[in-house]
Amino acid sequence: MTERSTPLPSVANLLSACEERRALIRRSFERDGSGIPTLHALCELADETLHRAWNILHPAELRRFCLLALGGYGRRMLFPHSDLDVLFLFEDEPAEKKFKPLVAELSRTLWDLGFRVSSAGRTIEECRRVEEDNVEFHLALLDRRLLAGDAALYERLDTRILRDSERRARDFLTTELIKLTQERHARYGNTIFHLEPNVKDAPGGLRDHHAWVWLEALAQKAGSSVRNPPPLEEPAASAIEFLSAVRCFLHYANGRNDNSLTYELQQNAAQRSLGAPADSRSDPAEWMRLYFQHARTLNRRLLQRIELRPEKRRSLWAGRLRTSARAARRPFLVEEGRLILADPAALADRSGAFAFLLAAAQSGCPPAREAEEKLAEAWRWRADPIESAASAWPRLRELLSARFPAVALRPMHRLGLLADIFPEFRCIDALVVRDFYHRYTVDEHSLRTIEHLQELAEPRDERAAHFSDLWTSLDRRELLVLAMLLHDVGKGMPNENHVAGSLEALEAAAARFGLDPQEKDEARFLIEHHLDMSATLLRRDIFDAGTTAAFARTVETPERLSRLCLLTYADIHAVNPEALTPWKAEMLWQLFAATSNHISRSLDRDRLHIVYETPFLEEVCRQAKARIEDVEWFLEGFPRRYLAAHSPAEVAAHFTLYKKLAEEPVQSELKARQHAFSLTVLTPDRPALFATIAGVLAGWGMNIVKADAFANAAGIVLDTFHFEDLHRTLVLNPGEAGRFARNLADIVGGRAPLEPLLKGRLRAARARPPKVRVPLAVRFDDASSAHSTLLELVTQDRPGLLYEIGSVLARCGCNIEVALIDTEGQKAIDVFYLTSQGRRLGAEKQEELRGALAQALA
């Protein structure tokens, strides 16, 4: 055959016929918007055109050569601008050589007729071998059908060659298909909830349907053909029709094989109610919800198919694990990284459902799909009639404060449980809010923020390393997670400012769950200020002391600063995978560190003058039933942080203790909190007071994790210690709390010695080797305070440490004006504001103290 520059006359006739038919199909689609009929019509057109071209180019009957349709064309789903996947099959190499000119001519002709041919050529023997580096070709072959040529050759390929090789390669193809699917999903962040999704390749796209069909085909029993997928059922059939229509629409709108559902095209599709009842979905956001509903159907069906694939053999070991779990009455266990139900009866009620979700959040193992279905059923049908929102909060709090809260929140959202518990969340379900930065829907963004936080437990890159310690040592984690869940809920409300809407949602949730005022205030602060830190980063000079001082005034306490910093980190990170650049992460860290230092180094510059705090003062007076001048006298001179860290109710309780000082000069209050105890001690200042209280706690075997010590203008000291009861003395013996309080009062009051209590305790504590060694770092700062020298000390944490430090300070004649004690894992981080004889420490005293600390803490 020779080269030619113009089509043969008969082919030219075909071209006009083709164009006419294409235009007709397009008009029909534009009229009724139906997807599958359009694909079938395009496929018929391709088949007919190909037959006619074949007959024009080679009218005689052919042997030893045939033409097959593969992939989308093979399964009769041909989109307007999709490639025409075909295979030229030859009996052997001589046949291949002989028909090569015909193949070239046919390919050229089809291109001339407007078909984008994507062809492959194989001899029948070549088809016998599975090409391990070309899995896509073998998957496309599963959709094969004969188009033209030697039918006997095709029959031999179909019933003998491929049936046999596909049966042998079934496991390999299945594994590779799952791997390809996982890689494809990972490219799209493993979520269907993209603001501008790709309707073919993104999770939930048509490729998920193809993968499902191939998996079904490959799973058919040995001995049968792999090519008889089961008929489609609802809701998958509707989802495929919808997505097919959308993809046709995109091809026609873009004039090419571009499957991105952009904002502009979402609007156009919504306007014409594509795939929806006429006039029912003209709002693009509502129409996109319909898209996500269908995408979710296809995505869930595929993921379930992958996880539950019947061809997967359960190991003997897994079987034994299930049996032993049932025998040991353990309702859940982990199998292949998924949490499964060993005992289905464990989900008898919502309480069981919460326990299951909590196990997921604590273990980090997501529920298996099968267990998810049972969970949904339990939630739907077995609601406990006495269940109230207020009684649910303690369980929810435990779940939100676990190490992996999103591992539970994800399936809760998928199954609609999250919206049951937080109806406020419903308004952002699959909500598209258009901007140039966000990549995901609002609900997806919110869940991603929590996932980014929990990833900090094992930081993946340098960028996350700084923030990892903050997350792992964070107190009241549930408040941050609650704020993250609700921070953008306002975007689904009619409010002009979404923050105001989110705050309304928090108010409603807090009232329903019965959150205490402090919990609500903390979550409220985070939502209200969730954009402040990123705004400060980008619009202020973070290396300017004035910027840090102003930002410190906003956050007030280090706890809030840590939470807001983590929220900002996660919020930026969840905008899109590229949003949190190392540059931004570094800026965020710099602002955090500078503000944290500012807060801990400026305490005695920022003393309370209660005259400025009238509303707070009135509330304290009301709660303490006290005269305003008495409370004023008590509060005067405390660092401002004292008010920031305590609610009016707590200050009223402290004032009540203060009033009792005349009866007993050491007043204390012990409270059990979620993971620790807190001890408040109020007493007139005296030498070595801080060390003595720390010593009593060490003597009782308590591990101090956090503490602060403040004094008012009248020299009344208020020390607060948060400690873990290592030996569960107070937990298991409620009567011991009274004995502890008496013992504390006696020792601090000088009526009993401390040493016998400590005997043996410290020696035993020192004998235990630390898990991680933290070197001692001592730093003095004379610049931050006009009255005191700041001692910043970082060292290995251990029981009794604070007692030892306090004792060294007392021996060196240092008075503690303010103390801030914190721990991060094995690291103790303490800041002391020190004076000696009413003045800052001189250089000599600092060196003496440095030496004494090094000796004592070595």
Added chain:
Amino acid sequence: MMKLEAVIQPSRFESVKDALRELGVEGMTVHEVRGHGRQKGHTEVYRGREYTVDLLPKIKLEMVLPDSLVQTVVETILKTAKTGKIGDGKIFLSRVEEAIRIRNDERGESAL
């Protein structure tokens, strides 16, 4: 045509961007960069660990301008990016031979 590169404080970026938009500057490329000129870095101690920031965060703007706009843009950047403190950044100008719009092969200032 001139290529303008400006290294500015991140905190001034929004103001500079808004001011340039008002002038009719239609396109720019923005980079998050780190560096230092005369303004050296500083050291921060946080929880006993020393963090040395010797390369400070800056924003680098790049744009190619018609000759008629160069002087006004320079003056606008000078005005809006200036805080008066060390570290305010620099502006560099260089001559550009040609600009080509890839979509339609348009050339010269009309391609900007």
